[in-house]
Amino acid sequence: MTREVGAAGRFVRQANRFATPFGDGPGALPIEPGRYRLLWTPICPWAHRSVIVRRVLGLESVISLGTAHPIRTADGWEFSRDPGGVDPVLGIRYLTELYRATDPDYEGRATVPAVADVNTGTVVNNDYFRLTNYLETVWKPFHRSYAPDLYPESLRDEIDALNQVLFDDVNNGVYKCGFARSQAAYEEAFDRLFARLDQLNDRLATRRYLLGDRLTDSDVRLYVTLVRFDAAYYWAFRTNLRRIVDYPHLWAYARDLYQSYGFGDTTDFHAIKQGYAHVVASQDQFAIIPQGPDRSAWLTAHGRERLGGDS
Numbered sequence: 001m002t003r004e005v006g007a008a009g010r011f012v013r014q015a016n017r018f019a020t021p022f023g024d025g026p027g028a029l030p031i032e033p034g035r036y037r038l039l040w041t042p043i044c045p046w047a048h049r050s051v052i053v054r055r056v057l058g059l060e061s062v063i064s065l066g067t068a069h070p071i072r073t074a075d076g077w078e079f080s081r082d083p084g085g086v087d088p089v090l091g092i093r094y095l096t097e098l099y100r101a102t103d104p105d106y107e108g109r110a111t112v113p114a115v116a117d118v119n120t121g122t123v124v125n126n127d128y129f130r131l132t133n134y135l136e137t138v139w140k141p142f143h144r145s146y147a148p149d150l151y152p153e154s155l156r157d158e159i160d161a162l163n164q165v166l167f168d169d170v171n172n173g174v175y176k177c178g179f180a181r182s183q184a185a186y187e188e189a190f191d192r193l194f195a196r197l198d199q200l201n202d203r204l205a206t207r208r209y210l211l212g213d214r215l216t217d218s219d220v221r222l223y224v225t226l227v228r229f230d231a232a233y234y235w236a237f238r239t240n241l242r243r244i245v246d247y248p249h250l251w252a253y254a255r256d257l258y259q260s261y262g263f264g265d266t267t268d269f270h271a272i273k274q275g276y277a278h279v280v281a282s283q284d285q286f287a288i289i290p291q292g293p294d295r296s297a298w299l300t301a302h303g304r305e306r307l308g309g310d311s
């Protein structure tokens with residue numbers, strides 16, 4: 001993480017190395033059932049998105065899933081939950097082995113989500129930003145019947161624009177708070193995050209989902225951050241002005257999604273808490289002072305005079 005520091009101590013996320021698209025165009029990764037394995041760990045919001053979409057769309061028998069332990073070791077993500085500590089399909093102990101087999105000169109972090117080609121034992125795609133969109137579009141021939149259209153053509157521009165905002169202020173916004181190396185960088189990200197959550201809460205007051213009455217890719221993206229918020233970010237990344245349970249519409253919306261197929265059943269709160277506790281423990285400390293909780297309510301009427309006594 002140490003290299004991903006920008007001006008004034010801001011966190012700047014590394015670019016994806018393996019971004020070849022899926023599809024039938026020249027040079028694209030062919031759509032082929034049984035050929036790919038999605039690698040994730042339940043702590044990771046970027047990987048969780050793809051796991052949700054894979055289940056919602058019924059792609060589980062088409063793209064297999066490998067699960068790393070939620071605590072990242074000094075050597076990176078480890079398949080220690082598997083028998084013998086080795087991913088049963090790829091035969092690797094650590095995710096870094098896969099990245100190194102693909103590109104011996106790879107110097108970035110070996111991240112999830114990563115899609116491996118099981119025939120070659122290499123990473124073919126780790127484009128966490130676009131991965132769900134591939135599952136939603138070019139993988140359509142393998143969707144279950146009655147699968148929802150999470151990325152309808154008529155809404156794509158709107159979804160893409162909203163996804164960018166969600167990324168900047170919310171999905172990556174919490175990381176900008178947690179990985180800030182200066183008080184000013186933390187406060188800037190914190191203010192943007194809560195201003196955006198306030199706005200999203202208002203938006204969801206009158207619509208069931210972000211884009212109206214249908215579930216879309218944007219809802220998956222917002223969900224993965226909301227579900228980690230009170231359990232982890234609030235304390236681990238100091239995003240503590242308000243909790244999600246303090247926002248009436250965001251909280252009901254988050255529960256609505258959690259209770260939907262593919263969402264709550266892929267959410268592992270224990271792994272999330274375990275993983276972020278470890279992130280905090282392994283991080284350098286910059287003595288960032290939390291900006292919350294919200295102090296404004298301390299001066300509102302308490303009504304306790306009516307009980308008598310001196311004041």
Ligand SMILES: N[C@@H](CCC(=O)N[C@@H](CS)C(=O)NCC(=O)O)C(=O)O
Nearest residue numbers: 013014044045046109110111112128
């Ligand atoms: N590919 C993106 C996003 C994916 C990502 O950050 N995944 C995290 C887990 S949430 C990861 O795998 N980190 C591995 C590491 O830091 O070594 C990135 O490199 O920033």
